[in-house]
Amino acid sequence: AQSVTQLGSHVSVSEGALVLLRCNYSSSVPPYLFWYVQYPNQGLQLLLKYTSAATLVKGINGFEAEFKKSETSFHLTKPSAHMSDAAEYFCAVTPYGGSQGNLIFGKGTKLSVKP
Amino acid sequence: KAGVTQTPRYLIKTRGQQVTLSCSPISGHRSVSWYQQTPGQGLQFLFEYFSETQRNKGNFPGRFSGRQFSNSRSEMNVSTLELGDSALYLCASSSGQGAVTEAFFGQGTRLTVV
Numbered sequence: 001a002q003s004v005t006q007l008g009s010h011v012s013v014s015e016g017a018l019v020l021l022r023c024n025y026s027s028s029v030p031p032y033l034f035w036y037v038q039y040p041n042q043g044l045q046l047l048l049k050y051t052s053a054a055t056l057v058k059g060i061n062g063f064e065a066e067f068k069k070s071e072t073s074f075h076l077t078k079p080s081a082h083m084s085d086a087a088e089y090f091c092a093v094t095p096y097g098g099s100q101g102n103l104i105f106g107k108g109t110k111l112s113v114k115p
Numbered sequence: 116k117a118g119v120t121q122t123p124r125y126l127i128k129t130r131g132q133q134v135t136l137s138c139s140p141i142s143g144h145r146s147v148s149w150y151q152q153t154p155g156q157g158l159q160f161l162f163e164y165f166s167e168t169q170r171n172k173g174n175f176p177g178r179f180s181g182r183q184f185s186n187s188r189s190e191m192n193v194s195t196l197e198l199g200d201s202a203l204y205l206c207a208s209s210s211g212q213g214a215v216t217e218a219f220f221g222q223g224t225r226l227t228v229v
Contacts (some may be wrong), residue, residue, distance in 0.1 A: 036220075043119070043207075073145040101146045101218065102163050103150075108158075
């Protein structure tokens with residue numbers, strides 16, 4: 001079965017610092033991978049997705065992620081954190097042959113940004 | 116273009132009761148999925164409906180059920196509520212065709228069981 005592991009339930013960075021949120025997946029075949037963001041009392045918003053095209057994926061709000069098959073990783077980065085980036089971030093994978101209608105999520109990483 | 120609408124936003128129910136939550140997808144979307152979000156278990160997939168048929172199902176007891184209507188609106192029902200059913204229930208809609216289409220989430224219904 002496919003699964004996703006997010007390392008670090010809480011990450012704190014200073015405004016302007018690099019943001020790095022870690023995600024590792026387990027899959028016997030190349031999966032589709034996603035990063036979502038959730039602000040308090042809101043639903044989830046798609047940041048970016050990997051669908052086996054380019055390994056470096058650019059998303060909204062300056063975020064990007066790199067698919068590394070050898071490391072089974074799909075870490076999310078942003079060069080310079082902004083206060084508005086404070087939220088919870090979820091990495092997700094679709095089962096092989098599945099659709100975005102059936103997502104398997106990691107436990108989430110709550111990002112805090114200090115002024 | 117209107118987003119995904121979930122009603123109600125907040126709900127308080129008593130143990131043993133049943134509850135029905137509603138989700139109106141984005142116009143033209145035929146797939147509706149439901150997720151349960153709790154602090155302990157995180158986000159867990161409940162089921163997906165596509166063109167009125169359940170296409171996928173997560174690992175939840177039979178007390179959790181759903182349906183989809185011809186206009187793609189979906190409802191989920193939880194019978195015999197337990198305290199552990201307290202959660203944020205999220206609905207997501209997508210075109211449902213292919214794995215690369217984006218799933219759009221509603222703001223959720225927060226259910227509290229007392």
